[in-house]
Amino acid sequence: MNILLIGAPGSGKGTLSQKLTKKYKLKHLSTGDIFRAEIAEGTERGQILKQAMEQGLLAPSDILLEVMKDRLSKSECADNVLLDGFGKTLEEAKELHSFYKIDKVIFLDVDYGTVLKRILKRRICPDCGFVTTVDQSGEVCEKCGSKLISRIDDNEQTFSKRYQVFMEQTMPIVKYFDEAKILTKINANDSIDKIYAKVCNIVEGNTKEIEK
Numbered sequence: 001m002n003i004l005l006i007g008a009p010g011s012g013k014g015t016l017s018q019k020l021t022k023k024y025k026l027k028h029l030s031t032g033d034i035f036r037a038e039i040a041e042g043t044e045r046g047q048i049l050k051q052a053m054e055q056g057l058l059a060p061s062d063i064l065l066e067v068m069k070d071r072l073s074k075s076e077c078a079d080n081v082l083l084d085g086f087g088k089t090l091e092e093a094k095e096l097h098s099f100y101k102i103d104k105v106i107f108l109d110v111d112y113g114t115v116l117k118r119i120l121k122r123r124i125c126p127d128c129g130f131v132t133t134v135d136q137s138g139e140v141c142e143k144c145g146s147k148l149i150s151r152i153d154d155n156e157q158t159f160s161k162r163y164q165v166f167m168e169q170t171m172p173i174v175k176y177f178d179e180a181k182i183l184t185k186i187n188a189n190d191s192i193d194k195i196y197a198k199v200c201n202i203v204e205g206n207t208k209e210i211e212k
């Protein structure tokens with residue numbers, strides 16, 4: 001079974017991906033990882049992707065599609081994959097979907113206020129890279145004891161822009177998969193444990209209920 005997880009920054013997508021890949025022995029494939037692998041191979045396409053990333057631009061569509069198709073057509077990606085990202089535009093998502101089988105799309109639907117609160121509580125350890133929230137750990141890294149800091153782009157102004165861009169790009173893709181009858185939308189304003197339980201139910205096919 002191949003699953004596509006869609007969620008705004010701060011929706012809990014990263015944490016859920018980690019838990020799901022472990023529990024269901026899925027292979028985690030993110031667009032970012034696929035691009036980084038291409039860049040590391042030093043190909044011409046990798047060079048173009050690198051430039052786009054450095055300039056904060058979207059990858060050119062033809063390159064994105066070529067790179068994604070190459071990767072997704074490898075035998076190890078045929079089944080049991082958890083996809084994190086699948087084209088940035090509706091056209092790219094449609095093209096990839098015509099090429100690659102997706103069984104379930106899970107959309108983590110979360111309010112702006114909820115994700116903003118989560119983002120502002122997020123801290124990173126400057127020494128070991130451990131990411132946590134201030135509720136859980138206080139202000140000191142639980143792995144190495146260093147003082148935690150906020151990520152540079154975790155402030156309200158930057159986040160509001162990132163969130164807005166994400167929603168504009170993603171909602172047409174959500175609608176497309178909904179019409180294809182493979183999308184389940186879940187309310188992701190709850191605690192991560194509750195969201196995880198709901199997502200597991202969907203993965204296991206225990207719920208037909210679609211929250212609107």
Ligand SMILES: [Zn+2]
Nearest residue numbers: 125128141144
């Ligand atoms: Zn640390």
